[in-house]
Amino acid sequence: MASIxxxxxxxxKHAKSQSTFQFENTSTAIAASQMRNSLNxxxxxxxxxxxxxxxxxxxxxxFSLFRRYLTDKAKGTAVDxxxxxxxxxxxxxxxxxxxxxxxxxxxxxxxxLKLNGGLGTSMGCVGPKSVIEVREGQSFLDLSxxxxxxxxxxxxxxxxxxxxxxxxxxxxxxxxxKKYEGxxxxxxxxxxxxxxxxxxxxxxxxxxxxxxxxxxxxxxxxGDLFESLENSGVLDELLSRGKEILFVSNADxxxxxVDFKILSHMVESKSEYIMELTDKTRADVKGGxxxxxxxxxxxxxxxxxxxxxxxxxxxxxxxxxxNTNNIWINLKAMKRVVENNELQLEIIPNxxxxxxxxxxxxxxxxQLETAVGAAIRHFKSAHGVNVPRRRFLPVKTCSxxxxxxxxxxxxxHGTLEVSPGRFGAAPxxxxxxxxxxxxxxxxxxxxxxxxxxxxxLTITGNVNLGKGVVLKGTVIIVCxxxxxxxxxxxxxxxxxxxxxxxxxxxx
Numbered sequence: 001m002a003s004i005x006x007x008x009x010x011x012x013k014h015a016k017s018q019s020t021f022q023f024e025n026t027s028t029a030i031a032a033s034q035m036r037n038s039l040n041x042x043x044x045x046x047x048x049x050x051x052x053x054x055x056x057x058x059x060x061x062x063f064s065l066f067r068r069y070l071t072d073k074a075k076g077t078a079v080d081x082x083x084x085x086x087x088x089x090x091x092x093x094x095x096x097x098x099x100x101x102x103x104x105x106x107x108x109x110x111x112x113l114k115l116n117g118g119l120g121t122s123m124g125c126v127g128p129k130s131v132i133e134v135r136e137g138q139s140f141l142d143l144s145x146x147x148x149x150x151x152x153x154x155x156x157x158x159x160x161x162x163x164x165x166x167x168x169x170x171x172x173x174x175x176x177x178k179k180y181e182g183x184x185x186x187x188x189x190x191x192x193x194x195x196x197x198x199x200x201x202x203x204x205x206x207x208x209x210x211x212x213x214x215x216x217x218x219x220x221x222x223g224d225l226f227e228s229l230e231n232s233g234v235l236d237e238l239l240s241r242g243k244e245i246l247f248v249s250n251a252d253x254x255x256x257x258v259d260f261k262i263l264s265h266m267v268e269s270k271s272e273y274i275m276e277l278t279d280k281t282r283a284d285v286k287g288g289x290x291x292x293x294x295x296x297x298x299x300x301x302x303x304x305x306x307x308x309x310x311x312x313x314x315x316x317x318x319x320x321x322x323n324t325n326n327i328w329i330n331l332k333a334m335k336r337v338v339e340n341n342e343l344q345l346e347i348i349p350n351x352x353x354x355x356x357x358x359x360x361x362x363x364x365x366x367q368l369e370t371a372v373g374a375a376i377r378h379f380k381s382a383h384g385v386n387v388p389r390r391r392f393l394p395v396k397t398c399s400x401x402x403x404x405x406x407x408x409x410x411x412x413h414g415t416l417e418v419s420p421g422r423f424g425a426a427p428x429x430x431x432x433x434x435x436x437x438x439x440x441x442x443x444x445x446x447x448x449x450x451x452x453x454x455x456x457l458t459i460t461g462n463v464n465l466g467k468g469v470v471l472k473g474t475v476i477i478v479c480x481x482x483x484x485x486x487x488x489x490x491x492x493x494x495x496x497x498x499x500x501x502x503x504x505x506x507x
Contacts, residue, residue, distance in 0.1 A: 045209035117166030124437025128169035130251040146414025166219035190232035200364040223370025255393035272333035273379035277321035287322035345370035398441040432460030
């Protein structure tokens with residue numbers, strides 16, 4: 001009897017899991033069918049036949065992403081933590097180990113691409129983030145153009161400069177790049193996809209027709225680079241001109257300049273994909289990292305990590321590197337991977353809200369995104385190169401802006417170079433909420449302090465810095481609510497903590 005009961009119990013358990021599986025499968029099929037019908041209706045609302053064809057291509061790509069998301073959700077697909085290992089020595093090569101025999105002959109095969117889809121809203125700016133002024137009156141875009149123009153002039157080559165815009169940044173960018181006409185640089189632009197946001201509860205698209213409000217749509221992350229470059233015709237154009245290598249980086253990373261050592265290494269090693277990694281610090285624990293997964297190299301993002309392993313992921317000992325998002329890709333390999341539909345980039349679900357208006361609840365929506373770094377597992381001889389920190393100099397906040405505007409760097413042909421008087425890593429800078437917007441930052445710190453000898457700076461509250469201020473060692477300035485701290489012209493602050501309500505008198 002015992003054995004019969006045992007079998008019955010096991011059968012009941014099996015039947016239950018089967019029914020759950022069937023239920024989820026049915027739910028997935030229904031959600032997919034409803035989405036497909038909604039996307040067809042959206043396409044029908046596009047009046048121009050040529051535009052409709054382009055729109056349908058984008059919606060097919062979105063539907064493929066959406067269906068994969070449903071399938072993964074039903075299966076409970078997640079990374080198996082036990083199969084994750086730190087990368088082995090062949091999967092990450094030290095930058096210093098690359099040959100020093102730098103040749104410029106490969107420049108003729110190179111294309112530089114900046115990911116230019118982001119807005120400057122997080123820093124209180126309107127328009128593309130790439131047009132924020134960062135140094136000596138020049139924007140991210142200005143500095144990038146100067147770098148490429150200098151390369152073209154010095155080595156007598158034509159390295160095309162490509163911008164992947166989004167529907168948020170394209171119009172403004174097209175107006176801005178007119179000022180570079182007459183410069184020794186060819187600028188090519190194309191747009192990444194425009195995907196519909198999805199209601200969290202019904203899993204139906206937010207837009208009802210092509211003219212739906214702009215917040216009904218979203219750009220699906222930089223993993224969309226591969227298909228958008230192909231669909232735009234830009235990939236074929238570059239290949240027809242003998243271009244072979246694409247250097248991709250974020251528009252706001254001022255350290256991502258063309259590197260001859262990595263370029264030469266890529267050609268000579270016949271690698272199809274190289275990811276630049278740099279040593280992780282405690283400030284970088286959320287950044288994606290490179291891993292060995294069953295013997296193959298992959299990118300692991302924090303969004304993919306099971307909650308009970310988040311601290312393991314953040315460990316500097318186990319995962320020493322993080323992805324700078326400076327990526328080198330072979331264009332012929334990219335064409336092959338896209339044409340063969342080989343790309344299965346890990347999906348990053350991103351929850352957002354759409355504001356409706358006063359007295360009404362915000363609408364919860366979902367964006368399905370992918371990352372360009374996740375493509376590493378689809379290319380032959382793909383690996384990471386552990387680069388110096390100077391190649392990762394992003395400006396995400398006004399704290400970063402203070403760093404790149406300061407005397408810590410000088411400007412040479414659009415490239416920031418560290419001051420010879422600086423020893424060790426860049427200082428850690430933390431500015432509080434009063435400095436969140438660029439306009440507030442400029443008002444409170446109209447003149448950059450000298451920080452070559454600074455290790456750590458924290459400023460919070462209503463604080464203003466005068467002209468010619470020198471900061472050394474560890475400086476902490478904390479102003480109480482409702483109070484004000486003015487640091488006068490010419491002040492030298494070294495290893496000090498200033499709190500409360502204070503105006504240092506000139507003397």
